[in-house]
Amino acid sequence: MSQTQWTVLGAGSLGCLWGGYLNRAGFSVTLLHRSGVSAPESLYLTPFQATEEVAFEAKLKSAEQCAPGSIKQLIIATKAQDALTAVAGVEHALADDAIILVLQNGMGAQQAVAEKYDRYAIVAACITDGAFRSEPGHVIHAGKGISRVGALNAKGKAVESAVVEQLKQMDLVIEHCPDINQALWNKLAINIGINGLTALDQCLNGELNDPERLAHVEILCQETEQVMQSLKLQIPEHGLFGLVKDVINGTAKNRSSMLQDIQKGKSTEIEYINGYLLKQAKALGIPAPENQKIYDAVLKRFHSANAL
Ligand code: NAD
Ligand code: KPL
Numbered sequence: 001m002s003q004t005q006w007t008v009l010g011a012g013s014l015g016c017l018w019g020g021y022l023n024r025a026g027f028s029v030t031l032l033h034r035s036g037v038s039a040p041e042s043l044y045l046t047p048f049q050a051t052e053e054v055a056f057e058a059k060l061k062s063a064e065q066c067a068p069g070s071i072k073q074l075i076i077a078t079k080a081q082d083a084l085t086a087v088a089g090v091e092h093a094l095a096d097d098a099i100i101l102v103l104q105n106g107m108g109a110q111q112a113v114a115e116k117y118d119r120y121a122i123v124a125a126c127i128t129d130g131a132f133r134s135e136p137g138h139v140i141h142a143g144k145g146i147s148r149v150g151a152l153n154a155k156g157k158a159v160e161s162a163v164v165e166q167l168k169q170m171d172l173v174i175e176h177c178p179d180i181n182q183a184l185w186n187k188l189a190i191n192i193g194i195n196g197l198t199a200l201d202q203c204l205n206g207e208l209n210d211p212e213r214l215a216h217v218e219i220l221c222q223e224t225e226q227v228m229q230s231l232k233l234q235i236p237e238h239g240l241f242g243l244v245k246d247v248i249n250g251t252a253k254n255r256s257s258m259l260q261d262i263q264k265g266k267s268t269e270i271e272y273i274n275g276y277l278l279k280q281a282k283a284l285g286i287p288a289p290e291n292q293k294i295y296d297a298v299l300k301r302f303h304s305a306n307a308l
Helices: 013-024 080-093 109-116 154-167 180-201 205-209 211-230 239-250 257-263 274-284 289-302
Strands: 005-009 028-033 044-046 059-062 071-076 094-102 121-127 130-135 138-143 147-151 174-176
Touching (some): 005 080, 013 028, 013 138, 094 109, 094 154, 109 121, 121 154, 147 180, 180 211, 180 257, 211 274
Parallel strands (some): 005 028, 044 138, 147 174
């Protein structure tokens, strides 16, 4: 059994999913839960389409309990809005040659970590799996997807292949992605087209096929496409609207992550989805009124004035 260690920061759905699969693949895992919040009492993973959950092992700690220099490979498994603060909380424990893997949805949080912690190797994962917790420490792998993994900075480039080789030992689909920026933008475009609308209309992804809603999806896609073209990014062959419609149909029965967040009374990742697009559009002088409308409406309805 490999004794290679991974520290996973955030004992939520994806933290437990990756922690569970890493441990099942033979890695030694430390799972860092929020300080002041009790650690999960037991750790179980229900693999994709399995009928029974399987136990996994991880050392449970809070960030303050980590010794200086003890973290060599760190996965940041928090929501986008918590990522920078979470890394700051474990900074004292990072080894000089630490690798940090960021796996947030949207864009902006990963880039902020890469900018502030450029002295470390930063690698990002763009994940299309779906996971949720049935109770603390118990995670269900509900949707099989792909995790595309690639470097966000120069030090990350030097280690990305080795990181991918380790991650491929998990029973998840892991792909090396030499252009992670493009992959993150494609996923961002999907989340721009789906998440805000489903949260505001409290509907399933498939219910965006309603013609009136689909018209809004199309405008969101057109605005995103203009920004992506201006940034010289590739547009999928059938356009972003085609891509987003495929995902709407492929995930028709899903509640988007943003809808789930607001139904649980949590803050959303809107700042890192439509909010990120708006920042890019503004810098490029491209109007994006539909994104602005969705962004403003989500903030007004679901966030208190100082929540972000
Ligand atoms: P989650 O809310 O289930 O888990 C996040 C965890 O991070 C929570 O347990 C929270 O307490 C913890 N956390 C926050 N700040 C912390 C800190 N400073 N120290 C320790 N723990 C801290 O969220 P999730 O569903 O696991 O999502 C994580 C990220 O992955 C998000 O960006 C999400 O969009 C993305 N993602 C999720 C899925 C999925 O199916 N769940 C799929 C793809 C991408
Ligand atoms: O990534 C998603 C999310 O909900 O955040 C999609 C692809 C829209 C699936 O629900």
